[in-house]
Amino acid sequence: MSNAIVLGIFWHLVGAASAACFYAPFKQVKKWSWETMWSIGGIVSWIILPWTISYILLPDFWAYFSSFSASTLLPVFLFGAMWGIGNVNYGLTMRYLGMSMGIGIAIGITLIIGTLMTPILQGRFITLFGTPGGQMTLLGVLVALIGVGIVSYAGLLKERAMGIRAEEFNLKKGLMLAVMCGIFSAGMSFAMDAAKPMHEASAALGIDPLYVALPSYVVIMGGGALVNLAYCFIRLATVKGLSVKADFSLAKNLLIANVLLSMLGGLMWYLQFFFYAWGHANIPPQYDYMSWMLHMSFYVLCGGIVGLLLKEWKCGTRKPVSVLCLGCLTIILAANIVGLGMAS
Template identity: 80%
Template sequence: MSGSILLGIFWHFVGAASAACFYAPFKQVKNWSWETMWSLGGFFSWIILPWTVSYLLLPDFWAYYGSFSFATLMPVFLFGAMWGIGNINYGLTMRYLGMSLGIGIAIGVTLIIGTLMTPVLQGKFDLLLTTSGGQMTLLGVAVAVVGVGIVSYAGLLKERALGIQAEEFDLKKGLILAVMCGIFSAGMSFAMDAAKPMHQAAEQVGVSPLYVALPSYVVIMGGGAIVNLGFCFVRLAVKSNLSIKADLSVAKKLLITNALFSILGGAMWYFQFFFYAWGHANVPEQYGYMSWMLHMSFYVLCGGIVGLLLKEWIGVGRKPVRILCLGCLVIILAANIVGMGMAS
């Protein structure tokens, strides 16, 4: 396995670690509605940071975006909006299925669809079936799905041991939302593929190969921002028990603390894709679609590791922890299989 591929896998792990930890600052927010907290964090994650980073990278910010036709930008934007819908469904899935079952189904679906639909859309799916490298990557995807399932099962045992239940458990509704979340969340993978002309243009104006994907985030996350912020603002306007005015009327010290924690959570959410771009840049171009598989499987892996480090598994017994560790090892094995497939 080449050093570049190993580096790509490493950066995908770093990005996934940021994703696994991003909600920790949000948990420190007090006396604010979820909508206000999510909107402020999202504003920095989907608008402020992508625009700022791109402005610093590009020699002529406006000329770069003005060089693309509507036909080039629109699919990138719409796939970003598709990813944004997946974000909303993700939260609803947790509501009706609980964290472990919801994550297992949603991540499993988006891992498969986001990884395999890209070569299908490119008309290259036959390469997965007829080449040794393609067959290895398919095996890696299958092993990753098994690993995600094992970790999710461990989480389900943990929730049962601790007496944790979904807010409004509804298996039928939850399963529908989980599948929808998995499908729509794969929009980020599709958006990255559709944004290749933007990556190439960024490289042509002197942007380092490590950073060429970042300017496309202005468009991708712009689509996601409109969906997420629109959803939050509508809820704040319609729901009588939700009010921005009430959220902003808390004590000044708490107001500042809440704002800082929300911004930190949003920044960590953005940096998962910052490092995703670094990992993607080190993956061989013909296997670019595998970036999504690495990111999503590492997301589950890092979530398990973070839970252990934060001592969330204390008191659940040995069996769930052993199953969690087994699932983590299976995901690591999947990453190695994919790495060997890309190197062959």
Template identity: 80%
Template sequence: MNSAIIAGICWHLVGAASAACFYAPFKQVKRWSWETMWSVGGITSWLILPWAVSAVLLPNFWAYYASFSLSQLLPVFLFGAMWGIGNINYGLTMRYLGMSMGIGIAIGVTLVVGTLMTPLLQGRFMELFASTGGRMTLLGVFVAVIGVAIVSRAGLLKERALGINAEEFNLKKGLVLAVMCGFFSAGMSFAMDAAKPMHNAAAQLGIDPLYVALPSYVVIMGGGAIVNLGYCFIRLATKSSLSVKADFSVAKPLLIANVLFATLGGLMWYLQFFFYAWGHAKIPPQYDFVSWMLHMSLYVLCGGLVGLLLKEWKSAGRRPVGVLSLGCVVIIIAANIVGLGLAA
């Protein structure tokens, strides 16, 4: 396994760690509705940061985007919106299935769909079976799904041990939402593939390979922003129990703290894809579809490790922790298998 591939996996790990920790600052927000909190964080991560980073990277911001036709930008935008729908469904999935079952199904579906659908649609899927590297890569994806399932099982054992139940458990509705969440969340993987002309154009401008994907985030996350912010704004405008005015009428010290924590959460949410771009740049082009598998499986791994560090599993007993540890090891093995496949 060469150093570039190792670096790619490590950058995906950094991005996944940021994703696993991003909600911690949001938990410090007090006396705000979820919609207001999510909107402030979202404006930071989906609008301000992508535009600011691209303005720094690009020699001529407007000329770069004007160089693409609507037919080139529209799929990138729509796949970003698709990813945004997945974000909304994620919260609803947790509501009806609980964290462990919801995460297991949603992440499992998005891992498989987001990873394998791209080569399938490009007609390259069967070619993967013709090479040793391709077969090992597919094996790594399969092992990663097993690892995610084991970690999810550990979470379910933990919830049972601690007496945690879904807010409004509904298996039928939850399963439908989990599958929808997994499918729509894969839109980020599809958007990155559709944005390759944008990446190539950025490279021709002399932008470092690590950063060439970042200008495309203006369009990708713009699609996600419209869906997420539209959902939040509609709820804030129509739900009598919600009020932006009330949220921003809290005491000034609390208001400042809430804005800072929500902004920090948005920054960490953006950083997962900032480093995703770095990891993606190090993956061989013929196997770039595995970036999504690495990101999602390492996200589950980091989520489990963060839970252990925060002692969330302390009272769950030895069995759930043992199953979690096994799942983490399996995901690490999967990442190594994929790495070997990329190097073959």
């Protein structure tokens, strides 16, 4: 396995670790509505950081973006909005199915769709079956999906042992939202593929290969920001009991703490895709669709590890932890299979 591929897998792991930890600061926010907290984190993650970093990287920020036609930018933006819809559905999935079942179904679907739909749309999917490397990477996707299923089952065992149940459990509604989340969240994978002309233009300007994808985040995350912020602002304006004025009338120290924690959560959310770009840059072009599989499976892996470190798996029985470890090892195996496939 080449050093570049190993580095690519490593940076995807780092990005996934940031994704698995990003909600920790949000959990420390007190006496704020979720909508206000999420909006502030989102403004940092989807607007301030992509624009600032792109402004630093690009020799002429405005000239770069004005060089693209609407036919190039619009698909990138719309796929970003598609990803934003998936974000909203993800939270609702957890609400109606609980964490374990929700994550298993949503992540499983988005892993499959986001990974395999890109080569299908590019007309490359059939050729994968005809090459040893392609067959190996497809096997890695299957093993990763099994690993996600095992980790999700471990979570279900933990919830049962601890008597945890979704606050508003509704199987029919939850399954529908999980499927929608899985489909729409794959928009990030599609957006990265649609943004290839932007990446090539960045490279032509002499930007380091590790950073060529970052300017496209202005457009991709702009689409996601539009959906998420519109959802939050509409709820803040229409739902009884939610009030921006009340959220910002807290004591000064608590208000500052809430703002800083929300901004930190937004920073960590952005960093997952910052390092996703680094990982993506090291994956061979013919296997670039594997970036999404690596990111999503590592997301589940890191989520399980973080849960163990935070002692969230103390439930009076060893079985959930044993199953979790098996699932994590399966995902690690999947990453190695994919790496070997790309190297062959």
